Amino acid sequence: MHSSLPSNLPRSQDGFHWTPQEGLQPGLPSLGVITPETEIKQARQTHDVIVVGAGYAGLSAARNAAKSGLSVLLLEARDRIGGRTWSSNIEGYPYELGGTWIHWGQPHTFREIYHYGMKPDLEVSQDHSRGVNRFDLITPDGTKSMSHKEEDALLESAVRKFIDVDGVLAREVMPFPHTPNANPDIAKYDKLSMADRIDQIKDDLTPSELAALEGFVLLCSGGKANNTGFYDIVRWWALGFYSYQGILDTCVTYKLRGGQSSFARRFFEEAKATGNLSYAFRSPISRINSRDNGVQVIAANGKQFTASRLICTIPLNVLGTIQFDPPLAPAKQQAISIGQINQCSKVHAEVRNPELRSWSGIAPSNKLVYAFGDGTTPRGNTHIVAFGADVNPLHPEEDVAVTKQSFTDLVPMDIQRVVFHNWSKDPYAQGAWCMFEPGVGTTYLDALRARHGNVLFANSDWATGWRGFIDGAIEEGSRAAVMAQEELGTAKPVSHRL
Ligand SMILES: Cc1cc2nc3c(=O)[nH]c(=O)nc-3n(C[C@H](O)[C@H](O)[C@H](O)COP(=O)(O)OP(=O)(O)OC[C@H]3O[C@@H](n4cnc5c(N)ncnc54)[C@H](O)[C@@H]3O)c2cc1C
Numbered sequence: 001m002h003s004s005l006p007s008n009l010p011r012s013q014d015g016f017h018w019t020p021q022e023g024l025q026p027g028l029p030s031l032g033v034i035t036p037e038t039e040i041k042q043a044r045q046t047h048d049v050i051v052v053g054a055g056y057a058g059l060s061a062a063r064n065a066a067k068s069g070l071s072v073l074l075l076e077a078r079d080r081i082g083g084r085t086w087s088s089n090i091e092g093y094p095y096e097l098g099g100t101w102i103h104w105g106q107p108h109t110f111r112e113i114y115h116y117g118m119k120p121d122l123e124v125s126q127d128h129s130r131g132v133n134r135f136d137l138i139t140p141d142g143t144k145s146m147s148h149k150e151e152d153a154l155l156e157s158a159v160r161k162f163i164d165v166d167g168v169l170a171r172e173v174m175p176f177p178h179t180p181n182a183n184p185d186i187a188k189y190d191k192l193s194m195a196d197r198i199d200q201i202k203d204d205l206t207p208s209e210l211a212a213l214e215g216f217v218l219l220c221s222g223g224k225a226n227n228t229g230f231y232d233i234v235r236w237w238a239l240g241f242y243s244y245q246g247i248l249d250t251c252v253t254y255k256l257r258g259g260q261s262s263f264a265r266r267f268f269e270e271a272k273a274t275g276n277l278s279y280a281f282r283s284p285i286s287r288i289n290s291r292d293n294g295v296q297v298i299a300a301n302g303k304q305f306t307a308s309r310l311i312c313t314i315p316l317n318v319l320g321t322i323q324f325d326p327p328l329a330p331a332k333q334q335a336i337s338i339g340q341i342n343q344c345s346k347v348h349a350e351v352r353n354p355e356l357r358s359w360s361g362i363a364p365s366n367k368l369v370y371a372f373g374d375g376t377t378p379r380g381n382t383h384i385v386a387f388g389a390d391v392n393p394l395h396p397e398e399d400v401a402v403t404k405q406s407f408t409d410l411v412p413m414d415i416q417r418v419v420f421h422n423w424s425k426d427p428y429a430q431g432a433w434c435m436f437e438p439g440v441g442t443t444y445l446d447a448l449r450a451r452h453g454n455v456l457f458a459n460s461d462w463a464t465g466w467r468g469f470i471d472g473a474i475e476e477g478s479r480a481a482v483m484a485q486e487e488l489g490t491a492k493p494v495s496h497r498l
Contacts, residue, residue, distance in 0.1 A: 007029035007089055007090060007091070007092075009029040009030060009031055009033065009089060010029065010030070010033035010035050011027045011028065011029050011030075011033065012027060012028055012029070012030045012032065012033050012078070012079050012080045012086075012088075013026065013027050013078075013079055014027070014028065014030075014078060014079075014080065014086070014097070014421055014426070015027065015028035015030075015088060015097050015419070015420065015421040016028070016396065016397050016418075016419070016420055016421070016422070017088075017090070017417070017418070017419055018396075018400050018417065018418040018419075019416065019417050019418075020416070023400075024397060024400055026397075028088035028090070028095075028097070028419070028421075029088055029089060029090070030080055030082075030086055030087065030088050030089070030261050031087070031089065031258075031259065031261040031262055031265050032080035032081045032082045032086045032087070032261035032264055032265065033079055033080045034079070034080060034081060034268070034279070034281050037079060037280070037281040037282050038279065038280045038281065038283075039278060039279055039280075040073065040278040040279075040280060041071075041278045046305075046306045046307065047070075047071045047072060047073040047278065047305070047306075047307040047308075048065070048070035048071045048072065048307060048308050048309070048484070048488055049061075049062075049065045049070050049071070049072050049073070049307055049308065049309050049310070049311060049484050049488070050072075050073045050074075050075060050295065050297055050305055050306075050307040050309075050310045050311070051065070051072060051073070051074045051075070051310075051311045051313065052075050052076075052285055052288075052297065052310065052311070052312050052313060052314060053075075053076060053077075053083060053312070053313035053314055053315075053459075054074055054076035054078075054080075054081040054082070054083065054268070054279075054281070055081075055082060055083020055084060055085065055313060055315075055459075055460075055473055056082070056083065056085060056099075056264065056267070056460070056470050056473035056474050056477065057083075057313040057458045057459050057460060057473040057474070057476045057477035057480075058074060058076070058083070058311070058313040058458075058477060059081060059082075059264060059267035059268060059271070059477065060108075060112075060267065060473070060474045060476075060477025060478050060481065061311045061313065061458055061477035061478070061480045061481045061484075062074045062267075062271050062277060062311075062477075062481075063267045063268075063270050063271035063481075064477070064478060064481035064482070064485070065276075065311075065481045065484055065485065066271045066274040066276040066277045067270070067271070067274050067276075068481070068485045068490040069276065069490045070276060070484065070485065070488060070490055071276050071278070072271070072276055072277050072278070073278045073279065073280070073305055073307065074271075074277060074278070074279040074280075075279070075280055075283045075285055075297065075299065075305070076279070076280070076281045076282075076283065077282070077283065077284035077285075077427075077428045078281065078282070078428060079281050079282050080261075080281070081261070081264045081265065081267075081268050082098075082260065082261055082264040083098075083313075083315075083428075083429070083473075084098040084099055084315070084423065084429050084432065084433070085098045085099030085100075085260045085264065085470055085473075086098060086260060086261050086264070086421075087258075087259025087260045087261045087262070088259075088261075088419065089259060090417075090419065091377065091378050091379070092378055093375070093377045093378055093383070094256075094257075094258060094259025094260075094261075094262075095259075095348045095383070095419045096255065096259060096260055096385075097346070097419070097420065097421035098260075098346070098421060098423065098432070099260060099433070099469070099470045100255050100260065101125070101250075101251055101252050101253060101254055101255050102122075102254060102255070102256070102470060102471070103249060103250040103251075103253070103254055105239070105240070105241065105246075105249075105250050106250065106466050106469065106470070106471035107465070107471070108465075108466075108471045108472075108474035108475045108478060109466075109469075109470055109471040109474055111474075112263070112266075112267070112474060113263075116263070116266045118256065118263065118266075121256050121257045121258055121262070121263075122254050122255070122256065122257070123254070123255060123256075123257045124253055124254060125252065125253055125254075125255055125372075125374045125375065125385075126253065126358075126360075126372065126373070126374075127357050127358060127373065127376075128148055128358045129358070130354075130355075130357060130358060131354060131355035131356060131357045131358040131359065131373070131382075132355050132356065132358055132359050133147070133148065133358040133359075134146070134147065134148075134358070134359055134360075135147070135148055135150070135151035135359075135360050135361065135362075136359070136360075136361040136362075136363075136410070136411060137151075137154075137208060137211055137212055137215075137361070137362055137363075138361055138362065138363035138366065138409075138410060139211045139363070139364065139365065140365055144208060148358075148360070151212075151360065152244070152245070152248075154208055154209060154212050155212050155213075155216060155244060156244040156245070157209060158205060158209035158210070158212050158213040158216070159213065159216060159237075159244045159247075160244065161201050161204055161205060161209070162197060162198065162201060162213055162217075162233070163233070163234060163237050165189055165197075165234075169237075169242050170234050170237055170238055170242060171238075171242055172185075173185050173186050173189060173234065174186060174234055174235065174237075174238040177235065177238035177239040177465070178239075178464055178465040179464065180231075180235050180238070180441065180464070181441070181442055181445070186231065186234070186442060187442045189230055189231055189234065190229055190230070190231040190438060190439055190440075190441055190442040190443075191438055191439060192229070192230040192231075192438060193225065193226050193227060193228060193229065193230060193437070193438050194217045194221060194225040194226075194228045194229075194230055194233065195224075195225035195226040196226075196230065196438075197230040198210075198213065198214070198217070198225065211362070211364055212362055214364035215362035215363065215364040215369045215370055216362070216370075217233065218364060218369045218370075218389040218391060219362075219369055219370040219387050219389070220232075220233055220236060220435070221233075221341070221342065221344075221389060221435050222341075222342035222343060222344025222387070222389050222390060222431075222432050222433065222435060223341035223342055223343060223344075223389060223390045223391070223435055223437075224341070224389070224390055224391040225391070227341045227437050228341055228435050228436075228437065229435070229436045229437055229438040229439070229440065229441060230438070231436070231438070231441045231442065232435050232436055232441065232468075235441070235467070236251070239465065239466060252372075260470075280299075283299050283300075283301070283303070284299065284300045284428070285297050285298065285299050285300065285322070286298060286299065286300045286321075286322065286323065287322065287323040287324075287325070288310060288312065288322060288323070288324050288325075288455055289324075289325045290310075290324070290325070290326065290452055290453030290454050290455050291453075291454070293308075294306055294307055294308045294309070294454055295307055295308070295309065295310040295453075295454045295455060297310060308454065308488055309454050309455075309456060309483075309484045309487065309488065310454060310455045310456070311455075311456045311457075311458055311477075311480040311481070311484065312455055312456070312457050312458070313457075313458050313459050313473075313476070313477065313480075314428075314459070315428075315429055315430070315431070315434075315459055315461055316335070316336065316339055316340050316434065316448070316459065316461040316462070317339045317340060317429070317430035317431045318427070318428055318429065318430050319336045320336045320337065320339075321427075324452065324455075326453070328452055329447065329450065329452065331444065331447035331450075332447045332448065332450065332452070334444065334447075335440065335444035335447050335448050338437065338440055338444070339430075339431070340431055340434045340435055340436055340437075340440075340461060341390070341431075341435055341436070341437050342390075342431050342432040342433055342434065342435040342468075343389075343390035343393065343423070343424040343431055343432065344387055344388060344389055344390070344423070344432040344433075345367075345368075345387070345388040345389075345393070345394040345395070345396065345420070345422070345423075345424070346385070346386070346387055346388075346420065346421070346423075346432070347368065347385075347386050347387075347388070347394070347396055347403060347407075347418060347419075347420040348374075348383060348384070348385055348386075348417075348418065348419040348420060349383075349384045349386070349404075349407050349413065349415050349417065349418055350377050350379070350381045350382070350383055350384075350415070350416050350417035350418075350419075351381055351382050351383075351384055351407075351413040351414055351415055351416065352381050352413075352414040352416055353381075353382050353412075353413050353414060354376070354380060354381070354382055355382075356373050356382045356384060356411065356413060357373040357376060357382045358373055359372065359373050359384075359411060360372035360373070361410045361411060363409070363410055365392070366388075366392070366406055366409055366410060367388045367392045367393075367394040367402070367403075367406040368386040368387065368388045368394065368406045368407060368409075368410060369387060369388060369389055369392075370386065370387045371384055371385065371386035371387070371407070371410055372384070372385065379416075381416060384407065384413065386406075386407065386410070388406070390424075393424070394406060395422055395424070395425065396418065396420050396422065397420075397422060400418060403418060403420075404418070433460075433468040433469065434460060434461040434462075434467055434468035434472075435468060445462060445464075448461070448462035449462050449464075451483075456480040456483055456484065457480070458476035458477050458479060458480035459473065459476055460472035460473035460475075460476060462476070463475045463476050
């Protein structure tokens with residue numbers, strides 16, 4: 001079994017792998033899998049802090065709290081760390097199943113890259129030095145091929161028209177990207193969906209600009225143009241230095257040679273090395289009770305744990321499955337019932353086409369709307385990464401043939417392997433990176449960030465800066481750890497107030 005997955009790493013139950021020889025197999029090897037799955041030091045099961053969730057928010061919170069001297073219990077539903085960010089090493093090559101690209105303009109992430117001495121681990125996804133060196137714009141009318149320089153010029157022109165609501169490329173409406181609601185005028189634009197904004201400018205777009213822009217907004221949103229807030233793209237733009245090149249650089253260029261799980265693992269090992277960390281994986285929790293003197297959490301298997309504070313890092317789309325006592329504040333409940341709209345599919349293909357290493361394509365009407373050469377595998381094959389959106393949903397495990405067809409409809413390729421994680425059907429994510437529908441970003445952010453008695457909430461889904469990114473998760477976990485440290489009076493606070 002699994003002979004084409006040689007790896008001495010433990011296997012997660014998450015993710016899927018397909019090859020022509022073995023067909024579809026569930027589960028993938030990963031550095032992020034933790035064995036043994038439970039290590040609880042204190043028999044009395046009372047801790048200073050319980051952290052629920054071991055994504056980057058939970059890992060940052062647990063590590064910082066443990067380093068400051070607090071006793072920490074980390075409870076995670078899965079068999080691995082990383083949450084929506086994890087990699088699987090297959091034949092020594094890392095496939096990123098979720099969060100991937102990072103950048104020095106993402107301050108919390110880069111603080112950690114420095115801390116762990118990982119600057120030399122950064123590499124660039126794109127390689128335009130060999131092969132076809134071409135971009136294809138694929139529409140029902142046919143394929144228009146061009147150079148990458150022409151691709152950038154086309155998208156830059158279209159995206160600038162899309163963004164430019166104030167004549168200064170959004171600098172006026174969003175002057176402080178890490179305080180996105182600083183200018184109250186932004187509320188006006190938060191009423192618009194991406195489709196509304198395209199409608200406002202469509203007469204000013206060439207047919208190619210319109211098609212490229214439709215693909216681009218679907219790539220960013222992972223939802224539908226008519227349910228994604230224009231506001232979130234303005235945020236990306238402002239965070240990406242108010243430029244198209246900045247969005248490319250910050251969002252799809254620099255990744256870690258060893259895969260994201262090699263980064264997440266450092267947080268976990270550092271927390272463990274303090275001697276203050278207990279943990280239980282494969283421990284989904286179902287109920288959180290906040291009491292005057294602390295918190296009680298009840299796992300789905302009936303086990304109960306208590307602590308002075310609880311840091312809940314459960315994603316927005318999953319929070320509704322947790323029972324809170326007393327009930328959450330009405331505004332938080334409303335925000336949870338609205339949720340976030342990103343149901344993107346991210347799929348990798350290893351293809352016997354070395355020439356596609358320098359290829360990229362946008363196809364707004366395909367199930368995979370955006371794809372490009374992301375690496376060369378140890379077999380000398382090209383690794384293509386592709387993204388689909390909820391407007392045309394793709395669930396590869398339900399029909400691999402449709403998935404392969406979606407790849408070959410982009411450009412002919414000889415597919416030898418498909419690797420993916422279905423985030424939409426994942427009970428502990430129920431979606432991909434956070435994208436809000438119109439109105440949510442300006443109405444509910446404070447409610448999502450608010451505490452509930454002794455429960456603190458931390459997740460990238462309500463970060464102030466790079467919300468929906470790894471950076472936002474680290475921002476949030478660090479914020480919650482500082483609150484716990486201050487309230488519980490530890491002698492050695494570990495990070496700064498955010
Ligand atoms: C396909 C995809 C591509 C992405 N690309 C990028 C990118 O290139 N760059 C980037 O910066 N970001 C990217 N992101 C976003 C990034 O991955 C997330 O924003 C970030 O990882 C979220 O971290 P978090 O800790 O806030 O939440 P999560 O990672 O979701 O962590 C929450 C944890 O809580 C656990 N949990 C849930 N329910 C329970 C329960 N009941 N009991 C116990 N535990 C529970 C989950 O299993 C999970 O481990 C991408 C995301 C996806 C899905």
